[in-house]
Every structure is written in C-alpha cells, then in structure tokens.
Amino acid sequence: MDGGLSRRRFVVGALALPLAAVAAPRAATAGSGATRAMSGLVEPDSTFFGTVDLPYAAQLQTGSDGDLWPGAWADDDALYAANGDGRGFSDQPSADLVANRITGTPGDQLTGTRLAAGDAICPVWSDPASYNRKPTGMLAIDGNGDGADELYLAVQDLRYGDGAFDDAAAASVAVSTDHGVTWTHTDTPMFTDHVFTTVFFLDFGKSSEHRSVLGAADAGYAYAYGLDGNWRTSYVHSVPDPVDLYLARVPIGSITDRSSWQFCTGVDANGRPGWSSDIGARSAVLHDERRLYPTISQNPKNGPTDLSVLAQGSVLYHPALDRYLYTSWTEYTFEFYEAPAPWGPWTLFLHKDFGPYPWWGSSPGPKNGGYATTIPSRYAAADGTSMWVQSNWFVGADNGPTNYDFSLRELRLTPWRDTTPGNPRDASVNLARTAPGTVPIDRTAHYGRLGVLNDGDPTGSEDSWNGTAADTDQWGYTWPRAYSLNRVVYTTGAVFADGGWFGADLRVQVRQQHAWVDVTGVSVDPAYPYSADAGANVAYTFRFDDTWGDGVRIVGTPGGAEHFTSIAELAAYFD
Numbered sequence: 001m002d003g004g005l006s007r008r009r010f011v012v013g014a015l016a017l018p019l020a021a022v023a024a025p026r027a028a029t030a031g032s033g034a035t036r037a038m039s040g041l042v043e044p045d046s047t048f049f050g051t052v053d054l055p056y057a058a059q060l061q062t063g064s065d066g067d068l069w070p071g072a073w074a075d076d077d078a079l080y081a082a083n084g085d086g087r088g089f090s091d092q093p094s095a096d097l098v099a100n101r102i103t104g105t106p107g108d109q110l111t112g113t114r115l116a117a118g119d120a121i122c123p124v125w126s127d128p129a130s131y132n133r134k135p136t137g138m139l140a141i142d143g144n145g146d147g148a149d150e151l152y153l154a155v156q157d158l159r160y161g162d163g164a165f166d167d168a169a170a171a172s173v174a175v176s177t178d179h180g181v182t183w184t185h186t187d188t189p190m191f192t193d194h195v196f197t198t199v200f201f202l203d204f205g206k207s208s209e210h211r212s213v214l215g216a217a218d219a220g221y222a223y224a225y226g227l228d229g230n231w232r233t234s235y236v237h238s239v240p241d242p243v244d245l246y247l248a249r250v251p252i253g254s255i256t257d258r259s260s261w262q263f264c265t266g267v268d269a270n271g272r273p274g275w276s277s278d279i280g281a282r283s284a285v286l287h288d289e290r291r292l293y294p295t296i297s298q299n300p301k302n303g304p305t306d307l308s309v310l311a312q313g314s315v316l317y318h319p320a321l322d323r324y325l326y327t328s329w330t331e332y333t334f335e336f337y338e339a340p341a342p343w344g345p346w347t348l349f350l351h352k353d354f355g356p357y358p359w360w361g362s363s364p365g366p367k368n369g370g371y372a373t374t375i376p377s378r379y380a381a382a383d384g385t386s387m388w389v390q391s392n393w394f395v396g397a398d399n400g401p402t403n404y405d406f407s408l409r410e411l412r413l414t415p416w417r418d419t420t421p422g423n424p425r426d427a428s429v430n431l432a433r434t435a436p437g438t439v440p441i442d443r444t445a446h447y448g449r450l451g452v453l454n455d456g457d458p459t460g461s462e463d464s465w466n467g468t469a470a471d472t473d474q475w476g477y478t479w480p481r482a483y484s485l486n487r488v489v490y491t492t493g494a495v496f497a498d499g500g501w502f503g504a505d506l507r508v509q510v511r512q513q514h515a516w517v518d519v520t521g522v523s524v525d526p527a528y529p530y531s532a533d534a535g536a537n538v539a540y541t542f543r544f545d546d547t548w549g550d551g552v553r554i555v556g557t558p559g560g561a562e563h564f565t566s567i568a569e570l571a572a573y574f575d
Contacts, residue, residue, distance in 0.1 A: 040472030041443055041555075042290075046338050046349035047514045048323060050416035050550060051439040051478045054334070054352055054389065056448030057366035058407040062110050064089045066098060067371070067392040069406050070314065073206045073378040074140035075149045078103050080180050081112075081376075081406065082135035082153055089406075090114035097121055097133040097155060099180045106379055106388050106408055115180040122155050122185035125170040125192075131157040136171070136231065136312050137200030139222055141208040143252040144177070149207050151176040152255050153183070154199035154224070158231065159238075166234040168227075171197040173256050190258040194239050196226035196246060196279060202324070202342055203316045205377045208252075210319050214342075221249040223342050225285075225315055225326075232311035232371065233330065241308035244284035245326070247343055249275065264343055273343040286310070286337065286346040292330050296356050296467055309335045314374035315342070320384035321415065327373040327389065332356055332466075334373060334391075353444035355466035359393060360447070361402065367448030368393045368403055379408070387411050412439075416514070419481040421548045423574055427487075430454075431552075431572040437480040441553060443473050446564075452493075453477070453570045459537055461493030463500055463566040464558065473502070473565045476553025477572065478511065483549070484574040485510060485519075488542045490554050491569040492534050499560025501534040506556035508542050510549025521545035530559065537568050546574075 044052075066086025071079050079102040088098035089112025098117045104110040124133055137154035144150065156171040170189040176182060191197050202223035204211040211219045226246045229239035247264040254260040262275040263282035276282070294306040307330040315326045324342055328335040336350035354369035361368060370391025380387035388408040414437060423431070432438060432454040440453040444466045452462040453475060464473050475490075488508050494500055506528055509516040522544045528534060542554070552572050558565045 040470050041474060042348075042351040042353075043516075044348040044351055046347040047416060048338050048347075049349050049413050050480050051412070051414040051437060052336075052350045053412040053439045054350065055409045056354065056445060056450060057361065057368050058370075058391070058393075058403040058409050060106050060110070060388075060408040061403055062089070062112065062406045064100070064112055064405040065094070066406075067394065067404060068135055068312075069372065069390055069392065070135050070138045070154075070200060070374060071102070071376045071378070071390075072138040072140035072151060072201070072203065073376065074151065074179060075142070075207045076179060077206070078179075079376055079378040080138060080140065080151055082138060083406070084134045086404070088112070088114040088117070092117075097135055099153065099176075099183070101180060102406065106410070110406075112406070116183055121153065121183045122172065122174040124157055125172065125189040126157040130159055130161060131169060132160050134158040134168075134231070136198050137224065137314075139201035139208065139255070140206075141222060141252055143222075143255055145253070148177075149179070151180055152201070152222070154201065156197050156199070156231070157189075163236040163238050165231075166236045167194060167230050167239045168197040169194055171199050173199070175256055186256055186258075190256070190261075191226075194229050196228060196248070198227040198231045198242070198312050199224050200312060200314055201225075203314060203375075203377045205317070205319070210317055213317070213319065213322075218249075220251060222252050222255055223247065223249050227310060227312065233305060233308045235305055242310045243287060243289045243308055245286040245310055245346075246282050247273075247285045248282075267343055271341065285342075285344045286326070288348075293332055293356070293468060295469075305331060307331055307333075309333075312372050316375045316377055316380065316387075317342075318377075318380060318384045318387075320382060321413075323384075325375060327375055329369070329371055329373045329391070331371075332369060334369065353466060354448075355444050355446060365448045367445070370403065370407075375411070384415075385413055387413070414480040417481075418513075419550065421482045421484040423483050425574055427573060427575045429573065431479075431483055431485070431574070432477055432570060435479050435483060439478050441474065441476050441478055441551070443470065453567060456569070458491045458539065458569045460568045461536070461566055462568075463493060463496070463564055465499065465562055465564040469563045470558055471563070472555065473558040474553045474555040475565070475567045475570050476509075476551060476555075477570070478551040481550060484546060485549065485552055485572055486544055486546045487573040487575055488552060488554065489539055489569070489571040489573075490542065490567070491539045492536060493566030493568045495532050495534065495536045495566065496560070496562075498562040499558065499564040500566040501530070501532055501559045502528065502556040502565055503530055503559025504557040506530070506554060508544060509553050509555055510547055511551030512549050516551070516553070516555075519544040519547050532560070
C-alpha cells in the first residue's frame, strides 16, 4: 500500500555497511500503562499471558491479490473478507474494494471466490479525484431476525495521489443480505470530517455468537472501534496521528442507521461504561502516545516518520481466554493489546520489531511484517492457545516474494499461571532446548532467525540491528512455567565494523511474577571485554546464585556506532 524504502543495511561477508548514521531517537511516553524506553526495549505491561510466540514471517499464503482483508465468520461457516487495491481471489481486474468468500482452514487448503467489487458495494463519498475506497471492518450477524446472517462492511475514503494513504476523510457501512453477492449502501456517509472514519467491528466469533458474554442488556448491540484522522500514522502530517482508540455500539437491527450509534464516554468506578449518542462526548478506551522509529523516514521530503502505534486492525473476543485482543501495528512493528472487557483496560502483550526495509520472504530471512493486522475468529483454536494473524506486506518494500495477499502466521499463546520450579540439578540439561514451550525473545532479529538462539549450533549468528540508536538490548527465553537456574552461556555471533557486541552493563535477569530482576553473585568466564574484542562465536559463561524464573535473558547496552549486538547461542542450566 505504501511506497518508498527507508535506510537499508547490507552485510558483505563479516562487514556491515550502514547507508547513513542514525541519530539518537527522542524520548516518548506511553499512555497504556508501563514506562517503555523507545530507544531500547519495549516492555509489554500485560500480565495475562506467560508466553507469546509469533513468527517473523508469513507461514501460509493464498492465490489472492490485495491488502487489508478485514473479515467475519458467517453462519455458512465461511470467512468473508474484503481486500483493497487488488484482484481478490480472482483473475479479474484490480479494484480498490473487493468482497471475497474464503473456505477451508490453515491446516487444510484455503480457497476463495470474488463476490463483488467497487461501485457494486458502495460509492466513494469524498472527491474521487483525491480519494478511493478501503475496507476497514466486517461483521456477520443476524440483525433483521430472518434466521440468516447479514454482512456489514465498513469502508472508508482514503486519500491517494499526493499524500497517498495519509488521511481518511469519511466512512460508512454497506450491508449484504445474500452473503456478499449484492450490497446496499447508505445515502450519505455515516462518518465525516476525519472523525471515527477508520471503523472495525468487534469479532465475537461465528455469527457473533459470543456477544452473549456481555449479558442480556448489552448483547443486543454490535460493537465497533474507531480511529480519527487516519488509519495509521499520517506521513505527510495532513491530519493528527491516531493515538486514541474509541468504542461505539449500535443495536444489531439498525447498524446502518447513524442516529442509532452510541459512543463510549468512559468507565465508572464499577467498571461499567457510559454511552452517548453525541460523538463529541466520547472518551478513548485506549490512549497510547508512544512513538517508534523517529529517525527513519518513509518519505525523505516529509521528514522522519515518528510512528504512532495505534492503527487499523481487529479486536477478537476469545471465550476460552475470556479476553479481548486488539492487533495494531506500525510500519515496522506489531503492537498487540489485551483487555478483560471491550472498553478495557487495555495492556500491551506483544511488541514485535521487524526493523526497516528490506524485508525478506526467504533468504537471508525469513522476515516480513505487515499492516492491517487481523485475527479471524474462524481460525482460532477452541482453547485459545493458537490463532492465526493475517497481515500484508506491500509491493515495493520487499527483497524477494511479497505477501500482498491473504496471508497468515500462527500466534501461540499461553496464559500465565503461578508455578513452583521442580527441575533437578543437572549440568547436562540445557533448558533452552529441553523445556517444553520455550519461546525465544529479543529486541529485534535483523534477519528474523530467532531460532538461532537455541538451535544447538554455536557457529551461527543473528543480530539486532534495526537502524535505531538503541540504549538497551536483550536475548533470552520465556517459559509457560518456572525453572531453577544458576548458569547461562552466551555465545556471541558475528562481529561487524559498526556493532555486534555489548558496550556496557551486560547482566543476567530472570522473570519472577512478571518482573525482570537481576540475578546475584554473578561471575563471568572469560571476562567480557565490552568491545569488538568480544569476538565472534566465543562462549561466555555466567554463573550466579541459585534462583528461579519463568524467563531468563541477558540484557545490556549495545555497542558500536550502530548500537546492536549479535548472538549464536544462549543456553540456560541449573547445575
């Protein structure tokens, strides 16, 4: 969807060649809870999950073409999804808006059919010389009581040409009563003046069946989230970047009636939301003003991007978890939040940094992020431990095959539980390779090869370069349960001319009751030199007092002009 490439870093043999020096990023503040250092680690503040595992690249791609793909699981067991700027599941001409029907599951074969496109769904409400259509949300629900689902599709007018994709002026909702074949639309846009113009519905599962969890008084409504200004950061700064997520509800029988919509005005002391038909009275259910990558420019003539973290995505309710999951993103990261209710409170449970372009579909990757991240309820496991994230990667930002299609990667989640370590002393047992459910963690992996940490090969290498002057770096693991530990072996990766080592304050931490704490009584053999003299593929053994945790990591200040570290292996033991 977006064009242009940012700084790249190419590796020739053992020498890293940055195209430009990177200035230190300015500080930023967070609005959803914990303090987060934007020039170093982003520490998720959610305490609900024990482990979160998401691949660095798409794992399943389909014979389709397009972006965005908001979807809904309908009563006929199909997933209905709309794409922008593509052919959809067809060889027909490309359109700015296409509705599709998708059958199958990720474990089986996914196939799709194009149903309708363009004006057959809805008009462009704004100046067609400057705006085109983009799908932002979809809902399947029986609103008219005829025993069959209607499909509701939220569509926005998004700028193209000069300032392309940088402001969303208007939005409305189209409806289909024949499972996407034909559509009717409102006479005028439902939302205008860049207010609540990025709309995505709360996904309560097949035919919205799980909305009953809200109780009889609230289950008669459809719920939708909205952003003002734009669907993500406005790179030309024509409108304010979205830093607030808003929530609305509407009776399921009048979703296309704008006068029936009510907006959340806040939550009282008992955790109950207030509602008003006055859109001006609304209050954000999530405010996050973090800024990422302030020194890297998507478009040099417009200056640095300074990426805001709230964007068009999806909100899924999963009954086994009894949790709401909001999947947001920036140009280079995924930002996932969870909450116990549609109105919050929201806390960050995943920050995944894919780094600046180029991304790779395969070698030397695999690595590709994407935008308009969604989790279709159709592909979520009943126990909530596995679900599939859909995201797109636009043509032109790649170094190999793209995933400019309906593409998926598996998200694995383990809810946190309080456990007692029970592993015996055994110097031969490397917990990084033997403990069930081990999830490697990082600040970022330059090539997406996070499995290097515990693949048993001390001659490999991954590094954390991402073009920013980070002040903190990490490599480590989280586990679904706690283990006793007293030794960590860190084997370095490649050393480059501009980084690949820790410059200061290298230490070992364990995660206890959701907090990372320094171990005590540490000795290091050999002594770590805090310079390029650390060498490539050298093992440093950290011994420390007996301790425990459901995670372990090495953390410190990255060294070199480009502020990054490298690794070949990280082992963890209880001797």
